[in-house]
Amino acid sequence: MATSTPTRDAHTPPPRGSQRKPVNAHRQMWRSRIWRFDDKASPYAYIAPFFLVFGAFGLYPLIYTGWIALHRVEMTGLDRMEWVGWANFDRILHDAEFWTAVSNTFLIGVMSTVPQLLVALGLAHLLNYKLRASTFWRTIILTPYATSVASAALVFALVFRADGGLLNWVLHFVGLGDTNWANGHWTSKIAISVIVIWRWTGYNTLIYLAAMQAVPTDLYEAASLDGASRWQQFRKVTIPSLRPTILFTIVISTIGSMQLFGEPLLLEGGTLGAIGGNEHQYETLSVYLYNYGWNLGHLGPAAAVAWAMLALLLIIAAVNWLFGRFVRKSAV
Amino acid sequence: MRITRTVAGRSRRAAVLVTTGLTASALLLTGCSSDSDSSDTSSDANGKITLTVADFGQFGYKEAGLFAKYHELNPNITVKEDTTAEEKNYYPKLLQQLSAGSGLADVQGLEVGRIKELADTKADQFADLSKVIDVNEWVSWKEKQATTKDGKVIGAGTDIGPMSLCYNTELFKKAGLPTDRKEVAAKIAGGWEDYLKLGEEYKKKAPAGTYFMDSASAMYNAVVSSNAKQYYDESGQPIYKDSPSVKQGWDLSAEAADKKLTQGLAQFGDPWKAALRKSTMATVACPAWMAGQISIAAGDANKGKWDITTAPGATAANWGGSFLGVPTAGKHVAEASKLVKWLTAPEQQAAVFKAIGSFPSNKGAYELPDVKNAKLAYFNDAPIGQIYADEAKSIPETVLGPKDAVIKDTISTQINNMEQRGTSPDKAWKAATEAIDKAIG
Numbered sequence: 001m002a003t004s005t006p007t008r009d010a011h012t013p014p015p016r017g018s019q020r021k022p023v024n025a026h027r028q029m030w031r032s033r034i035w036r037f038d039d040k041a042s043p044y045a046y047i048a049p050f051f052l053v054f055g056a057f058g059l060y061p062l063i064y065t066g067w068i069a070l071h072r073v074e075m076t077g078l079d080r081m082e083w084v085g086w087a088n089f090d091r092i093l094h095d096a097e098f099w100t101a102v103s104n105t106f107l108i109g110v111m112s113t114v115p116q117l118l119v120a121l122g123l124a125h126l127l128n129y130k131l132r133a134s135t136f137w138r139t140i141i142l143t144p145y146a147t148s149v150a151s152a153a154l155v156f157a158l159v160f161r162a163d164g165g166l167l168n169w170v171l172h173f174v175g176l177g178d179t180n181w182a183n184g185h186w187t188s189k190i191a192i193s194v195i196v197i198w199r200w201t202g203y204n205t206l207i208y209l210a211a212m213q214a215v216p217t218d219l220y221e222a223a224s225l226d227g228a229s230r231w232q233q234f235r236k237v238t239i240p241s242l243r244p245t246i247l248f249t250i251v252i253s254t255i256g257s258m259q260l261f262g263e264p265l266l267l268e269g270g271t272l273g274a275i276g277g278n279e280h281q282y283e284t285l286s287v288y289l290y291n292y293g294w295n296l297g298h299l300g301p302a303a304a305v306a307w308a309m310l311a312l313l314l315i316i317a318a319v320n321w322l323f324g325r326f327v328r329k330s331a332v
Numbered sequence: 333m334r335i336t337r338t339v340a341g342r343s344r345r346a347a348v349l350v351t352t353g354l355t356a357s358a359l360l361l362t363g364c365s366s367d368s369d370s371s372d373t374s375s376d377a378n379g380k381i382t383l384t385v386a387d388f389g390q391f392g393y394k395e396a397g398l399f400a401k402y403h404e405l406n407p408n409i410t411v412k413e414d415t416t417a418e419e420k421n422y423y424p425k426l427l428q429q430l431s432a433g434s435g436l437a438d439v440q441g442l443e444v445g446r447i448k449e450l451a452d453t454k455a456d457q458f459a460d461l462s463k464v465i466d467v468n469e470w471v472s473w474k475e476k477q478a479t480t481k482d483g484k485v486i487g488a489g490t491d492i493g494p495m496s497l498c499y500n501t502e503l504f505k506k507a508g509l510p511t512d513r514k515e516v517a518a519k520i521a522g523g524w525e526d527y528l529k530l531g532e533e534y535k536k537k538a539p540a541g542t543y544f545m546d547s548a549s550a551m552y553n554a555v556v557s558s559n560a561k562q563y564y565d566e567s568g569q570p571i572y573k574d575s576p577s578v579k580q581g582w583d584l585s586a587e588a589a590d591k592k593l594t595q596g597l598a599q600f601g602d603p604w605k606a607a608l609r610k611s612t613m614a615t616v617a618c619p620a621w622m623a624g625q626i627s628i629a630a631g632d633a634n635k636g637k638w639d640i641t642t643a644p645g646a647t648a649a650n651w652g653g654s655f656l657g658v659p660t661a662g663k664h665v666a667e668a669s670k671l672v673k674w675l676t677a678p679e680q681q682a683a684v685f686k687a688i689g690s691f692p693s694n695k696g697a698y699e700l701p702d703v704k705n706a707k708l709a710y711f712n713d714a715p716i717g718q719i720y721a722d723e724a725k726s727i728p729e730t731v732l733g734p735k736d737a738v739i740k741d742t743i744s745t746q747i748n749n750m751e752q753r754g755t756s757p758d759k760a761w762k763a764a765t766e767a768i769d770k771a772i773g
Contacts, residue, residue: 075424076453076734078431095770140351165601182754270418271741272598277769278749294424296738 034082062310068303088304092292098305100280101288102312108189108284109257112196117249120201121242124208125234138209141202142274149262152183152199157267160191182268188282195263200256204249209249212238247324254316258309261286339555361380380408383671387415388422390624391490391654396687398544398680402671418442423737426574430457433661438668442487442655446478450487450657451480452568452734458486459658464669465676473729474693478655487655488676493619493692494723495649497552498626501712502612502637507537513641524555524584524644531593534614543595545641546613548585548751549744550599554617555581556740557730558649563740564733571771572739573765574762582743586757589750596751598744605629611637618643620691621718627710640714641679648723650730653693691720698724738771 069089072082092098101281127137144152159166162180171179181187223233239246263283265273274295276283283291285305293302385393391413393399399411404701414437423446442450450458467475470489478487497520501511509530510516520526531544538544545551556562558601559577564570576734588594597604597614607613608629616626617642626638643649656675658668674680678696685692686702697703698721704715733739746756746764749755755763 028439074453075427076449078428097767161602163606168729178753228763270598270601271745274420275745278745278752295420297424297427298773 021112065303065306066244067297069307071082071300073299074301075294075299078299081137084300087310092301092304094153097283098288098308101276101283101285104189104276104280104282105258105260105284108192108196108260108282109191112193112200113250113253113257116197116201117192117204117246117253119197119248120204121208121239121246123201123205124212125238126189126203127209128238130214138206140184141205143202145203149199149231152195153263153266156191156195156198157269160267182272182277182282185281188277192260192263192267192282195267196257198261200253204253207249208242208245211242215241243327247320247327251317251320254320255313258313258316259286260284261290265290272284285312297299340358342674349355350516351717353518363755366475380410381667382410382412383439383664383668384437385411385413385439385441385656385671386422386426386437387413387654388419389415389417390688390690391415391441391687392684392690396680396683398675400684402674402757406550409671411671415422417459428755430454430659430661433457436661438662438664439672440659441490441659442478442657443737444653444655444732445740447477447655448564448732448736449734451478455484455486456481457659457660458484459665459669461658461669461672462489464673469585469678469694469696471693471724471727473650473727474653475621476729477732478657487657488672489693490654490656490676490681491621491652491684492724492727493621493650494620494691494727495557495643495651495653496620496716496719496723497615497643498638498639498640498711499622500611500613500634500637501639503539503542504534506539507534507614509534511637511639515639516564520644521646524551524580525616527551527582527594527644528584528587528591528657531588533625535593538614542612542614544593544614545588545618546595546604546607547597547748548588548615549601549747550595551588551594552585552743552747553651553740554619554643554649555584557651558643560729560730561732562730566730567733570733570735572768578743579648582747582757582761585747586750589747589754594751596748598748600625602712609634616750617651619649620716621689623651623708623711624689624718627708630668635710636712638710639712640708640719642719647728648684648726650724650727689716691724718759731736735772739768741772742767 012249030059059060068081070083070086074080081220125135127141132135162168162183163180165181167181168178181191193234218242219237220233221235228236230326261284264276264284264287267273268277269284272278274287276287276291276292285308289302289305292305295301384401394413399413404409416425422441423443426436426440431488433701462479462483465485467479467485471492474489474492475485478489479485497516499516504511504516510519519530534544556577561575562577563572563573563575591598595607596614608626611630611633611634618626623640627635630638631759655670658665658672662668676694678692678694678700681692681694681697682700682702684690685697685706689708690700692703698717703717705720706715707713708716743764746755746760746767749763750757750760
């Protein structure tokens with residue numbers, strides 16, 4: 001930062017045009033001030049675009065949603081807002097359907113996250129060994145993640161269809177079958193979890209793989225010299241080294257499952273999709289929000305649901321943080 | 333000297349970068365609010381304009397070749413259609429666009445279940461079509477639905493859905509029932525109770541794996557549609573809980589579900605289409621536009637097996653039917669209104685009827701040979717023009733409400749639960765009323 005000293009431009013030639021001496025001295029003082037300001041302020045200016053964009057597309061909608069949550073706003077008259085205070089929150093908290101959605105969201109979240117991360121961990125471990133055409137396998141494993149929610153959900157809707165669905169057709173040969181997957185309370189949740197697992201396992205596998213490759217190889221060498229089997233290496237070397245990464249994937253998956261929307265909406269589609277099944281058996285919070293806002297046209301309660309979801313995420317984050325602290329402490 | 337120059341240069345570059353960055357992000361921020369109105373570009377120096385028509389489902393204009401014909405008659409006008417498959421997705425978008433005053437097409441399709449809500453809340457954003465069309469050309473109740481309290485007409489009627497009964501003659505024969513149109517009509521002349529009795533008769537000798545009707549919710553819709561009073565009273569109060577027509581429809585559906593007369597398939601879904609292909613249901617409550625749906629789903633293999641007769645009971649019913657409205661936010665309101673007048677004129681409605689079977693709402697069309705003498709080859713040459721035109725005359729003037737579509741949907745879902753899951757009528761009714769109160773409130 002030596003160049004930022006005020007004396008550095010003592011030899012600056014006067015700019016074009018007639019300039020008188022006193023003005024020149026005055027100008028130099030100004031220049032140095034501007035430069036000092038420049039040094040301090042430009043970093044902020046460089047990062048300003050992000051914050052401006054975030055303010056406009058992140059913070060403003062968030063706050064405005066909160067504002068709407070305190071009003072009665074109908075889809076048919078977005079310009080008419082009527083203050084109702086906490087009534088919208090009161091309304092959703094006393095709605096049995098809201099609590100169904102909360103428990104569905106958590107159940108589907110657990111049912112999809114746990115197997116997904118376990119499988120991802122195993123796959124990453126396999127991919128971490130020397131394989132022929134490893135890039136090919138890694139690409140293949142990421143392919144489901146690259147497909148859109150809509151196409152994945154539509155394809156799986158065909159698989160899980162009650163009448164003439166692929167899965168029932170296969171089950172038919174083993175003497176089972178004729179399960180109305182979307183209709184049952186558990187079967188519908190299983191169906192949705194399968195779509196989520198199928199889409200996200202590859203993504204998590206690659207994250208684990210990246211973390212595994214950062215684990216020093218001498219640890220493995222030392223372990224194999226000691227006669228540790230692959231399974232033992234996995235348990236005693238890989239897992240402990242991966243702890244922060246695992247925590248990260250849990251957080252990401254939790255946020256993802258809180259926002260689960262496309263899969264339940266499209267499993268049956270149409271009217272039933274929008275209410276999460278004929279008995280709300282697979283209605284998630286996002287679907288509940290969507291139905292309230294866009295199907296029934298009541299934007300106030302819909303906005304209240306959005307804020308309730310934020311609150312739930314913050315609670316989960318707090319639990320996660322406490323859990324993480326506990327894990328770190330017990331690891332020491 | 334060298335040093336200072338580079339420093340000055342760097343700082344200037346930095347200033348330029350910052351300014352560019354800020355300008356770029358400012359542009360990005362304002363970009364979404366800037367008015368990128370596309371209708372400006374739809375009119376070029378030669379006065380040629382492009383009119384856009386946004387609709388849902390199947391309006392049949394493309395199938396009848398009407399947009400191309402309009403371009404032939406008016407070489408300076410090109411019509412483009414933007415179709416959303418499900419009205420359920422179309423309507424919220426329309427409301428948003430109306431609120432924003434942008435993104436609207438020159439002509440917008442409006443569904444009958446929504447017309448009341450639009451007339452109540454959005455009338456000021458639609459052109460008054462009563463200055464362009466003669467409302468007396470329509471069947472009396474149709475244009476009234478799109479008329480506001482102060483006499484403004486926000487939509488010109490397209491089709492209506494006079495009710496009939498479609499039945500599978502092959503299955504009827506196997507179950508020992510009459511197959512002739514008149515004989516079937518006589519059996520159910522007493523109303524929907526007779527229809528259920530016929531169902532029990534069918535069930536006694538029915539071929540294995542077949543059902544009397546496709547879905548109880550369809551029958552419910554047909555029953556309610558034949559009444560003037562449905563979900564709201566004239567003053568706009570929701571009365572669905574005590575409405576006699578709703579109660580009648582609900583009780584009949586519960587009975588049908590209880591007696592297992594229905595296959596319990598949600599209409600227009602893939603399983604429903606598959607069932608039609610495999611001929612597992614004997615009857616379908618049949619608004620005019622339904623015949624087309626059945627023939628497409630059941631396929632050529634079942635051609636001639638189906639027939640059409642009058643719906644149960646003496647009072648006719650109407651199910652469905654849409655309107656075309658012209659938003660005032662459009663750049664070509666006058667031209668769009670002319671297009672709407674042309675599209676809903678008798679000749680064009682008759683052409684749509686011929687192409688996809690949507691029945692005209694413009695009375696003038698009933699005298700045209702394309703409608704009057706129309707027979708459906710697929711349905712054993714049923715004289716549909718005559719059947720539907722007769723029905724259309726006795727359809728009662730229904731009282732519409734703002735949330736008709738949502739109420740109908742919600743009740744249908746619960747009827748579906750009774751059929752498929754054996755949910756008790758009391759429990760289903762409770763669930764339906766809770767959901768409806770949430771929707772209305």
